[in-house]
Amino acid sequence: MRQPVDVDPGPDPVDARLAARLGELRAERGWSLGELAERSGVSRSTLSRAERGEISPTAALLNRLCHVYGRTMSRLLGEVESEPASLVPADAQSVWEDRASGFVRRSVSPPHPALRGELVEARLAAGADLAYDRPPVPGLEQHIWLLDGALTVTVADLDHPLAPGDCLRLRVWGPTRFRCPADRGARYLLAVVLP
Structure with a gap:
């Protein structure tokens, strides 16, 4: 054999x-x-x-x-994908993974130069702790809707613990942090709107 x-x-x-x-x-x-x-x-x-x-x-x-x-x-x-399409079938949505942090990101509705909003499905592994020292674009609007698991989002030194179904709406000007407890990961939908 x-x-x-x-x-x-x-x-x-x-x-x-x-x-x-x-x-x-x-x-x-x-x-x-x-x-x-x-x-x-x-x-x-x-x-x-x-x-x-x-x-x-x-x-x-x-x-x-x-x-x-x-x-x-x-x-x-x-920008590294092919030409954007109006309809993106689930099996054609771009997935990117940061193995070091346990973060998986699916572009559900890819960005388009003529549009300001997009949807992202995100998954964080149990125990994940992902910190950003600044937003990619100051004043970026985000809506974080937790679908499964447990997630704490820290914005301006204020913790926002989320349970399934909770939605956190914010404008990002400074550091943010996304943390999952050691025994549970998280799956959430992130709506991003450019200022």
């Missing part, structure tokens, strides 16, 4: 397109890696590795870059 052979599938195509787009955004502005490092607070080596596709960026890293480039994470991820 033959033993199965593990074959490396190679780099993830979304990660490869994301790496290329990150390099394009920096080049469009004429910034060196050093200038981007200063603006984002991310080391030059990490930025270089992300642009070359040597690492898959974490949600926190993408958030910092989105802030510097003035776009939401959904918009950035939407």
Whole structure:
């Protein structure tokens, strides 16, 4: 009986397109890696590795870059997808995962340049603790509707514990944090509206 052979599938195509787009955004502005490092607070080596596709960026890293480039994470991820469609079947919705934090993000309604709103389905693993030091776009409007599990969202040092069915509405100007208890994850719908 033959033993199965593990074959490396190679780099993830979304990660490869994301790496290329990150390099394009920096080049469009004429910034060196050093200038981007200063603006984002991310080391030059990490930025270089992300642009070359040597690492898959974490949600926190993408958030910092989105802030510097003035776009939401959904918009950035939407820019690496093919042309946006009006109808996106469930099996064609873009999924991105930050394995380090246990965060999985599905673009239910992908962003479009002519529209300000989008829907995202998010999943956090039990015990996940995801912190953003700033919003990708200051004043970003968010509606967080918890579908399953337990989630605490911290905004301006104020904790908002959510139970299934609860919805938190906010405008994001500063740091935010999403935490799940050690024994329960969370699945929530995030509505994002540009200011």
